[in-house]
Amino acid sequence: MSSSNLFEEKTVRTEQIFQGRIISLQVDEVELPNGSIATREIVRHPGAVAVLPIKGDRMIVVEQYRKPLGKSLVEIPAGKLDGGEDPLEAAKRELMEETGYTCPTIRHVASFYTSPGFADELIHLYVADELVPGQANPDEDEFLEVTEVTLDEAKALIREGRIEDAKTIMAVYAWQLYRLTGSYA
Known part of the structure; x- marks a missing residue:
């Protein structure tokens, strides 16, 4: 190539x-x-981060309404980068804001373009698996519900069309790969 x-x-x-x-x-x-x-x-687009938070045998997800789609989706915590913000720091911020959890070691899994045919948005995907509970602090215009799902439940949510965004689908399959091989990539 x-x-x-x-x-x-x-x-x-x-x-x-x-x-x-x-x-x-x-x-x-x-x-x-x-x-x-x-x-x-x-x-x-300034770019974004997404975090796959793993708590034992469950992943933490948020459900929120997505206006462009006219419906709610179940997603991993995510958000846009703020003006030159370091992606790792943004991942920590989004994890805490949306779920209340912090994590001493957040590891990079992959970075990917969402729709390179017309957009330059680059999402940095991280995994956090040593979660410390705390208090969520969502943005004032963010209304979401935090829940925990197993891998089988996450895959069922994909089949049901409740998880439909690329970052969350990628995170679910990266988690499945990790459980099978011990590696996210």
Whole structure:
């Protein structure tokens, strides 16, 4: 597999369409490798973190309403990075804010792009398995319920369509891999 920029698209022009609190949208005119011109709509995002909190034989999840989907989802704790914030520190912050738990050792599992065809959002996934209980402190606009599920229950929630986001599905299968092999990756 080639790692060169053989397929690179050179930006000819960029137009900023929207600048919001979380994302921005731009439209780029690009020159393709064959010399023709195309348009790319690009969502810019500061990046995010997600934490797989393991408590014995259960994972801690939160259920919250997701307006873009018009329904509630069961997810692992997660949140966006704040202006150049270190992902590990953000993971610790999100774990505490959403669940009340802290963890002395949070380990990186993987980082992945959510939708590289139109967005640059990069999520850093961590695992926390030495949980210390505390008091949750969600953001003022966050309403969520914290629960614990087994691996089998998490997989059932995926089948039922209650866990549908990529970060949580990836975390569930990373946890399953760990239980089978002793490694998250």
